[in-house]
Amino acid sequence: MEIKRAYRFRFYPTPEQEVMLARTFGCARFAYNHMLRLRTDAWFKEQKKVGYHETSAALTALKKQPEFAWLNEVSSVPVQQALRHLQTAFGNFFAKRAQYPTFKSKHDRQAAEYTSSAFKWDGKTLKLAKMDAPLAIRWSRTLPKAAKLTTATVSKDAAGRYFVSLLCNDTVEVKPAVVGKIGIDLGLTHFAIFSTGEKVAAPNTFRKNEAQLVKLQRRLAKKQKGSKNRIKAACKVARLHAKTADARKDFLHKLSTRLVNENQVIAVESLAVANMKKNHCLAKSISDAGWAEFVRQLAYKSRWYGRELVGIDRWYPSSKRCSDCGYTTVNMPLKVREWTCPECGSTHDRDINAARNILAAGLAVSALGESVNPVGI
Incomplete structure (x- = not known):
């Protein structure tokens, strides 16, 4: 049985890669939020429909403006993919499968999707566009032989952990029938x-960590907003949430x-x-x-x-x-x-x-x- 399957691995970026990933996350998030505002204003103020092609043209024009030249410092693929994700979000909304799309925050999970044209895969290492070195991935399991990767989604959760999800074609064999x-x-x-x-x-994974979570959240509430100590306290809360979810x-x-x-x-x-x-x-x-x-x-x-x-x-x-x-x-x-x-x-x-x-x-x-x-x- 031919299926599309994603394999998720944790990786540890170098300081230079962290900077580039932060820029990429920020550009993709900006493109998503900017075009969401554009589409929302066009409909509620002018009763005008704006689709993916219009937002893509608007992004091209935006990159030519001097004040938005920083959009050209990262790979164009993740930024363009953000517009596709926005189109999918609107499609789910109109099909009544989801609520109206909301703006993305820099404090939540960050993600950037690279298609096959924006990364190099030789079967052992993965190198993303605009990066000098491959990612230091911890291969916790083996990819299928001769796997053809279609997309690589890089993400950073609220606990500060980096992950890469590799989508590829896979074959699943039907298991022998049993009597159970x-x-x-x-x-x-x-x-x-x-x-x-x-x-x-x-x-009861949450209940087991609830008392510790209450303690950490109280400490977080007492930290001054914008301070480094508040960032550290928020990271501890996020790590406990991640431990519970895992x-x-x-x-x-x-x-x-x-x-x-x-x-x-x-x-x-x-x-x-x-x-x-x-x-x-x-x-x-x-x-x-x-x-x-x-x-x-x-x-x-x-x-x-x-x-x-x-x-x-x-x-x-x-x-x-x-x-x-x-x-x-x-x-x-x-x-x-x-x-x-x-x-x-x-x-x-x-x-x-x-x-x-x-x-x-x-x-x-x-x-x-x-x-x-x-x-x-």
């Missing part, structure tokens, strides 16, 4: 409960890979995570769990490796239905963790019973097309 089938019920105390009876504890991502990737390797059919309940976050008592824990990212990983890994992922409608009464006889109780508050079926007398763990019902519904959708309001993931 599993239903997954997602929760907070336990991150995932399987139809096999296994319960996976929630990693730990969560590592947990989700390991669990999703394991499930895809062991099971041919995976059934999971479709959850409206954005709506669930409106409950302020649970919003922090739901965000910390990373349910949406977990399902996203299951979706693309299942597609790559020939597995079947089935989504069950969020209104399916998985917790209130007896997995043995099919009896459905009327009410079941969240505080009820175990219950006995009045029809057949079976005693159920609420979450394991829900996972078994999710698996049964998923198999019905997969094999017989039963009506359980399946949702495509």
